[in-house]
Amino acid sequence: MITRSELSVQTINDFGCWQEQLAGAVTSPELLLSMLQLSTKLLPPALKACQEFPLRVPHAYINRMELGNPNDPLLRQVLPIGEECEHIEGFGLDPLAxxxxxxxxxxxxxxxxxxxxxxxxxxxxxxxxxxxxxxxxxxxxxxxxxxxxxxxxxxxxxxxxxxxxxxxxxxxxxxxxxxxxxxxxxxxxxxxxxxxxxxxxxxxxxxxxxxxxxxxxxxxxxxxxxxxxxxxxxxxxxxxxxxxxxxxxxxxxxxxxxxxxxxxxxxxxxxxxxxxxxxxxxxxxxxxxxxxxxxxxxxxxxxxxxxxxxxxxxxxxxxxxxxxxxxxxxxxxxxxxxx
Ligand code: SF4
Structure with a gap:
């Protein structure tokens, strides 16, 4: 596992007050992949899925993700992926009416x-x-x-x-x-x-x-x-x-x-x-x-x-x-x- 201290793209120590953290949440898949040292192959599907539902994730949460792990359980909750664009029967826009x-x-x-x-x-x-x-x-x-x-x-x-x-x-x-x-x-x-x-x-x-x-x-x-x-x-x-x-x-x-x-x-x-x-x-x-x-x-x-x-x-x-x-x-x- 790569340690947090090896993170070279952006050091995340001081997150600022909560309002600053809210405003400064990462919304760019490119930046998120770069911060977590993940393959750029993940970028095109992420950009496509973002068109339906944008990416948004605060630094304090990213800081708990493992670098280089595309299957990190926190990353998987926030990273847009290609499957999101598939239309599956029974899955709709207002599931709870x-x-x-x-x-x-x-x-x-x-x-x-x-x-x-x-x-x-x-x-x-x-x-x-x-x-x-x-x-x-x-x-x-x-x-x-x-x-x-x-x-x-x-x-x-x-x-x-x-x-x-x-x-x-x-x-x-x-x-x-x-x-x-x-x-x-x-x-x-x-x-x-x-x-x-x-x-x-x-x-x-x-x-x-x-x-x-x-x-x-x-x-x-x-x-x-x-x-x-x-x-x-x-x-x-x-x-x-x-x-x-x-x-x-x-x-x-x-x-x-x-x-x-x-x-x-x-x-x-x-x-x-x-x-x-x-x-x-x-x-x-x-x-x-x-x-x-x-x-x-x-x-x-x-x-x-x-x-x-x-x-x-x-x-x-x-x-x-x-x-x-x-x-x-x-x-x-x-x-x-x-x-
Ligand atoms: S589950 Fe839905 S409503 Fe709750 S924080 Fe996530 S996006 Fe927002």
Whole structure:
């Protein structure tokens, strides 16, 4: 293995503040391949696949990848490849039919008792398997126009106990905007829990600032954060520092992962992920079967294999480190548990 100190193209020691890291994410496949000392043969398919869904990956995340390894489990999650352009039957643009569960712009109401607010469309990292990789964020996000109707929708439905900030990645928005949303929700008495689904504490751990903890954890609402890591190599000391700070502030921390062929589809990878999460104070929550989105079919793991993998994890790990294996089926009032 080539060591990080041998990296000659760009030294990655000082990443800057989180906003600088977000703005400075690598978007050029040529640069990414060069930084990781990978073959230029990977470039033409990467450029082609980028036309459908651009590359985007922050330096702090690249820094955890192995130089010269095209199969690195973190690289495989972000590097566009030729298979993404193949049209595979059953894999579509809106795999969860979310665009029909959208009562007002910026709101997705799929499940009883909870709803999602689409805070924004941008992410710190573009994950190649993302089920929202074709989502029309530009037509459907919480902006100045949709804000009042979204809040009115939540106020008028007293069954909504939990609001989930989603996206895109909600933590890609600035704290002022997020605090405004949370302050408004704080005044709606039937909302009890605020959940954030985010990959930022994993890909840019510096996003967990004092300001973030202040607006998130210091309100009336019970704070829950669901991070997203798929492989143990994603969780390094910087991620642990971020999660410990959240934990100290009283935030319940959970992880959702996607079962991805060639990345975490082995018992050892899943067990190591559970162990790494636990050391970071995070419990495994969901292991999702891949949603059938166009461009991601090469990551698909058959259900039978998934069931046998989870059984092996159960045989080797304490129950609290075994995630629920689930599939999302459009129209169902919750995730479908695959037992
Ligand atoms: S961070 Fe989440 S929403 Fe953004 S691309 Fe990755 S999986 Fe999709």
């Amino acid at each position: 979310e665009q029909s569960q959208n009562p007002t712009d910026g709101v997705i109401h799929k499940y009883h008792g909870r709803l999602l607010l689409i805070v924004g469309g941008s992410c710190a990292v573009n994950c190649r398997f993302c089920f929202r990789r074709h989502f029309p964020y530009q037509d459907n996000r919480l902006d100045r126009d949709s804000w009042n109707s979204a809040m009115e929708y939540i106020r008028s439905d007293t069954s909504i106990k939990e609001v989930i900030l989603s996206g895109g990645d909600p933590l890609a928005s600035n704290d002022r905007r997020l605090e405004k949303i949370v302050t408004e929700l704080n005044h709606i008495s039937h909302v009890e829990t605020l959940r954030i689904h985010t990959r930022l504490p994993v890909v840019i751990p510096d996003r967990v600032t004092d300001d973030l903890i202040n607006w998130f954890a210091k309100k009336r609402l019970q704070p829950v954060m669901v991070i997203h890591a798929n492989h143990a190599n994603e969780i390094d000391e910087s991620v642990r520092e971020a999660t410990f700070r959240l934990k100290q502030a009283g935030v319940t921390l959970l992880n959702q992962a996607v079962l991805l062929k060639g990345i975490n589809d082995s018992p050892s990878a899943l067990i190591q992920l559970g162990d790494a999460l636990f050391k970071a104070g995070v419990l495994p929550y969901y292991l999702h079967l891949l949603d059938p989105v166009h461009g991601a079919a090469h990551f698909d793991v058959p259900e039978a294999k998934a069931k046998s993998l989870i059984k092996e994890v159960m045989d080797s790990s304490p129950g609290y480190l075994v995630p629920k294996l689930v599939r999302e089926i459009p129209g169902r009032p919750g995730k479908t548990w695959i037992s």
